[in-house]
Amino acid sequence: MSTNFYFRRDLGFGWHTVVQMVDLATRLFDGEFHSLPSCRPNLLKKLRLMALRAPRHDSAVSVFVVRHPGEIALLGYVPEFFSKPQRRVLWIIESHQTTWLPHKRTLDQFDTVVFTQRYDTPFYENLLGKRALWLGSGSDVLALGSAGSDRPIDVQRVGRQPAEWDDDERTRVACESRALRFCGRPPFIQEPEQQQRTLLENHYGRAKYCVAHSNLVSPAVNTHPTKEYITARWTDALAAGSTVAGVPPWSDIDLIDWPGALLPFDRIDLEHNVEALAEAVAAWDPTQPLRNHLHALQRLDWRWRLAQLAEHLDLDPAPLRLELAQLTDRIAALEASL
Incomplete structure (x- = not known):
């Protein structure tokens, strides 16, 4: 077929x-x-x-x-x-x-x-x-995710931000005043696969915390005014082992609600938020990236979504079956390492 x-x-x-x-x-x-x-x-x-x-x-x-x-x-x-x-x-x-x-x-x-x-x-x-x-x-957790604990970036900016977080130089100064290593907006790459690989390997996969906020506190012309939702900023960061810091989209976090996945902020206030990040970095657990990556493999990998679609359509494509087996093996190996 x-x-x-x-x-x-x-x-x-x-x-x-x-x-x-x-x-x-x-x-x-x-x-x-x-x-x-x-x-x-x-x-x-x-x-x-x-x-x-x-x-x-x-x-x-x-x-x-x-x-x-x-x-x-x-x-x-x-x-x-x-x-x-x-x-x-x-x-x-x-x-x-x-x-x-x-x-x-x-x-x-x-x-x-x-x-x-x-x-x-x-x-x-x-x-x-x-x-x-x-x-x-x-997210493509299996192919692009990571669990490594070598995280030289303390705070990684991710995508659209509210006004208080939008100026990378101002954020950098605030972070450096608390001895935090900050990385601003990642560069844009035209080719989608190269962009995704660069983001997850060079940015999310090297960061302890990625900053992303609910669209309700970071609105834009193309966001919904009353419904909040996670986007790839959450799923890709977690796939790469990073914890997402920010005001969460509380009504849409059931897929990412495991311990350590989020560092919730209760308001948008750069100084207050950076202080919370400094405390979190000081107490950071080097096993958290592995736990985030494992939970992302279990909950977020696109292959699970595609398997649901295939079952709904009564299809059983061999390439999908093969990579689902690889995904299951990867999960078992990480579970055994904890």
Whole structure:
């Protein structure tokens, strides 16, 4: 059975972890990757998705990965969506944007709709029934994660920050005043796989603490104003053994709630936060990276998500089966070392 994966590759730094996940899924399902168009969907395409009935058949599967519900209309530009009999999977990364969902007639084109935030389970199951499938956030823990205790960086800045944390030079001064070694925003690399490897190996994997805050205290034009959620900043940092410091997205931490995964701040106040980091670094346990990496292998590796998807679709791709065995062996080896 052929499996096709669709996603955009022109999205820049913040989406490299999803590009890498789709590439991994394509390889592990022994599938084929297709780029989605980057144009702005027009009304005609939206109406076409809602009005035309796409043919179905069990001989092929296509997985359409979109950033948010507003991108679903891009599928109107994919000729194979309507011409090729197949099962269709819609995977919405920012599924918390439920008010952006199209008409239910459009969603009825899909045999499975994947959503990311567990707290939206009642909404999606009420809307779609058994066609709704929760697959949480993840990371390529097996291939890119690390458990080493050699951590020369005390504090690593990660991605978007609230105003008090946004000036790396100011943060560096505050950290150095408390003898903390600070590393600012990592450099941008255009190629997604190289970017992910550099981030996890040269930054997250060398840091005791990575700083990331809930979108509710670090808002931006593209974040949700009332729903909070973890992103790759949390999953990738933990995969690489680092602890995440900051104001946590409390309503979406069930995947990362093990002891030592988070150093919670109760407010955004640079001096207060750096003081908390100084105390934490002074008491830092060199076995914590191993524990973070182990829990990330158990909970966050994308292969678990892909295994759930394969089971839901009644598929058993050999490459995925092989790497699940490697993942299980790696977990057993780390458990035995503790």
